[in-house]
């Protein structure tokens with residue numbers, strides 16, 4: 692039985708990707724009612740501890756851990772290219788106030804928001820990240836998961852979660868918690884990947900279903916949820932926000948990570964430029980989503 696994390700419906704169909712970890716298969720499912728895509732089973736608490744342990748998370752191997760310590764910081768710096776666009780959108784809705792980041796990594800975005808005039812603080816689950824936030828930037832950051840962090844009612848004007856929601860076992864409950872912690876007229880801003888919304892992602896999903904095959908993903912099951920513009924909007928509104936705006940973004944073709952065999956890489960490379968133009972011009976087929984919920 693796989694319960695949909697978004698609408699709690701029990702009926703789902705297999706989506707053609709899966710992960711293996713801890714001698715188990717984690718199959719992607721699409722809810723038959725709301726079309727939300729999620730992994731089933733969900734990783735257990737013990738498996739999550741293992742997935743996010745420093746030894747595993749920072750293991751230096753392409754198919755194993757997520758990042759090496761040096762890559763972790765390189766990725767953080769490389770990611771700063773998107774800061775002006777993301778903070779620009781947040782500023783349109785909430786230009787100042789108390790800014791809290793869930794999962795602030797090494798603190799680069801939080802530092803950027805502080806320079807832009809916000810009063811910033813945050814939490815980070817990875818010990819390495821939380822330590823870097825304090826040592827590098829002197830930021831007020833606690834090491835904690837959002838699940839374990841005490842709820843403070845009506846405390847913040849902006850809550851930001853970048854690359855967080857796709858990792859959470861109960862993303863809706865965490866958005867509801869964010870809603871409770873945000874002041875009236877405040878905003879939540881969530882940034883997530885949207886692998887199957889891009890042209891290549893849609894083509895891959897369609898092709899796999901057509902030939903009746905499933906693809907084993909070449910990384911551990913860090914992403915337990917897959918968002919589309921429609922399901923992200925539904926989830927933000929379901930969490931209690933009175934409005935949700937979804938902005939489709941796309942990685943610059945030069946910064947895309949190519950994985951897979953020769954043909955997969957060739958297809959990705961040849962489609963990324965037209966995809967980039969489509970997303971930039973018309974706001975469709977984005978491979979990244981920024982969702983803004985207004986309380």
Ligand SMILES: [Zn+2]
Pocket residue numbers: 695696697698699700722723724725726727
């Ligand atoms: Zn559902």
